[in-house]
Amino acid sequence: MNGYPDWLVWGIIAALGVGTFFLRYSFLGFLGERQLPEWALRYLRYTPVAVLPGLVAPLVLWPAATGGETNPARLVAALAALGVGVATRNTLWAILAGLAGLYLSLWMVG
Amino acid sequence: MSHSAAIRAAYWRGFRHGLPFLLVIVPFGLLFGVAATKAGLDLAQVMGFSIMVIAGAAQFTALQLMGDHAPVILVLAASLAVNLRMAMYSASLTPHFGRAPTWQKALAAYFMVDQSFALAINEYETRPAMSRPEKLAYYAGACSPVCPNWYVATLAGALVGAQIPPEFALDFAVPITFLAMIGPALRTLAHVAAAAVSVIGALVLSFLPSGVGLMIAALAAMVTGAQVELWIARRKAVRQ
Numbered sequence: 001m002n003g004y005p006d007w008l009v010w011g012i013i014a015a016l017g018v019g020t021f022f023l024r025y026s027f028l029g030f031l032g033e034r035q036l037p038e039w040a041l042r043y044l045r046y047t048p049v050a051v052l053p054g055l056v057a058p059l060v061l062w063p064a065a066t067g068g069e070t071n072p073a074r075l076v077a078a079l080a081a082l083g084v085g086v087a088t089r090n091t092l093w094a095i096l097a098g099l100a101g102l103y104l105s106l107w108m109v110g
Numbered sequence: 111m112s113h114s115a116a117i118r119a120a121y122w123r124g125f126r127h128g129l130p131f132l133l134v135i136v137p138f139g140l141l142f143g144v145a146a147t148k149a150g151l152d153l154a155q156v157m158g159f160s161i162m163v164i165a166g167a168a169q170f171t172a173l174q175l176m177g178d179h180a181p182v183i184l185v186l187a188a189s190l191a192v193n194l195r196m197a198m199y200s201a202s203l204t205p206h207f208g209r210a211p212t213w214q215k216a217l218a219a220y221f222m223v224d225q226s227f228a229l230a231i232n233e234y235e236t237r238p239a240m241s242r243p244e245k246l247a248y249y250a251g252a253c254s255p256v257c258p259n260w261y262v263a264t265l266a267g268a269l270v271g272a273q274i275p276p277e278f279a280l281d282f283a284v285p286i287t288f289l290a291m292i293g294p295a296l297r298t299l300a301h302v303a304a305a306a307v308s309v310i311g312a313l314v315l316s317f318l319p320s321g322v323g324l325m326i327a328a329l330a331a332m333v334t335g336a337q338v339e340l341w342i343a344r345r346k347a348v349r350q
Contacts, residue, residue, distance in 0.1 A: 003179040009155055012185055016172060017162030019190045025219035027200040032208055036201055039336070046304045046335030047194045047328075049295050052167065053305040054312030054327040055174060055188070056288040061313070064177075065281040074282050081286045085293015092134045094290030095141075102282055 073109055077102035113243075120244040124229065124251025131225040131256050136263045138166050141283045143267020144274065145170070148281070149177050153268050160264035164223060164257060167291055168192045170284055175321050184321030191328060199227040206234050206245050214246060221253040223260075299342060304335030 004012070027034075036044075060078040062068040081098025085091065139160065146156040146169075159169050168189040175185045199222055207218060229252040234245060274280055296302050311327025318326075 004176060004182075008182065009151065009176075010158065012172060012176070012182060013155065013158045013162055015186055016159075016168065016189055019186065020163050020165055020168060020193050020196065021219060023190070023193050023196040024200055024222040025216065026197050027204045028208055028215045028219055029212070031201075032204065036198075041198065042336040042339060043332050044194050044198050045339075046301065046332045047191050048167065049292065049301045049305045050308050050328040050331035050335065051171065051188055051192050051324070052288050052292050052295075052308075054308035054324045054331065055171060056285050056292065057309040057312050058316055059174070059285040060289075063282065063285075065276075065279065073279070074285070077282060077286060078289055081289040082293050085290050086296055087293075089294040091290045091294055092137065094293050095137060095286055098286035098290060099283070102279055102286065106279060 073102060073105040076105040116241070117243050117247045120240065121247040121251040121254075124233070124248035125254050126251075127229050127233070128225065128252040128255045132259055135225070135256050135259055138287065139260045139263025140267035141287055142166060142169055142173075143264040143269070144271035144280055145267075145284050146173055146264075147268045147271035149173055156264060156268040157261065160261050164221070164260055165193050165196070166260075167288075170287060174284060175324075178320035180321030181319070184325060188321060188324060188328070196222055202231055203227070206230070207242055207249075210242060210246060218246070218249060221249075221257050223253075223256060225256050226252045298339070300335045300338040303338045304331040307331040307334040 056078075060074065061070055063071055063074050065071075066074075077098045078101075080101030081094045084097035085094030088094065142160065143156055146159060147153075151159075151173075159172070163169055163172075171192050172185050172189040175188055180188075200219065203218070203222075207215065210218070226249060230245070230249045233248055234240060240248070271280075292305065296305060308327050308331035311330050312324050315323025315326055317323075
């Protein structure tokens with residue numbers, strides 16, 4: 001992979017694997033039936049919606065494939081995926097809607 | 111029903127309940143295989159991700175930030191932050207099999223994914239009389255169709271990925287996958303507020319080295335979500 005030597009890619013994979021395992025094993029294995037304090041749970045509830053939207057926003061607005069220029073087809077696809085995801089609460093339908101939006105608008109706009 | 115027959119029944123009930131998730135896992139795994147291959151990872155590394163990490167959102171996060179050449183520490187921090195919810199799952203499962211032998215708990219932890227967790231907690235609440243071996247059998251059953259097929263789908267994606275031409279715009283499969291995970295997660299006003307802060311923060315701070323702006327935006331978004339939740343709860347309390 002560009003920018004990372006092979007050993008470092010493996011290092012990232014291994015560190016993520018070990019780190020994720022410890023998150024999964026944490027309470028089952030070490031902490032037992034101790035409860036997390038309410039404030040910590042409150043922060044944890046928002047980690048996915050705090051990380052993923054910020055990660056995806058620049059990808060939608062400035063896609064690398066078009067040299068960073070905003071692209072109507074990709075905008076349509078993004079809105080379709082998000083909208084259907086909100087409406088159906090279903091990840092699969094949202095992916096399909098996004099792909100359909102992408103290909104339909106690529107085909108129409110070119 | 112004898113003891114072992116009950117355990118078998120629990121396993122197969124979990125298996126049946128897990129089957130529909132194949133519809134999510136297979137396309138998602140395929141996409142990861144394709145995207146990771148396109149990003150320049152070799153087959154062993156792609157499979158290394160899916161076998162050692164088995165967590166789709168975190169794998170895609172790592173892939174994206176590595177594509178941006180973000181510093182390693184930020185790749186790890188962002189991906190593990192996406193997985194912090196697993197600690198919550200772990201805490202919720204502890205009353206059910208916290209006293210199981212260590213090897214069983216380690217296996218349950220390794221296979222802990224959104225789907226197996228959601229099914230198991232729902233089942234244990236519906237059938238509180240289940241014994242601990244039955245609960246573990248149900249959990250193993252729920253993991254059986256889902257987790258191995260994550261590896262298989264990743265492998266298939268990695269093998270065909272290199273042959274898909276750029277006209278298919280598969281570069282955009284990754285953003286679509288993220289958005290498809292975000293939509294269903296926008297459950298409350300607090301979630302929407304957190305997501306909005308995350309987006310605005312990441313865009314405004316995008317001049318910072320890759321990954322740094324995202325980290326700051328994510329922290330601000332977590333605080334926003336928690337504060338909005340508290341604020342709504344207080345308003346409800348005042349009205350009552």
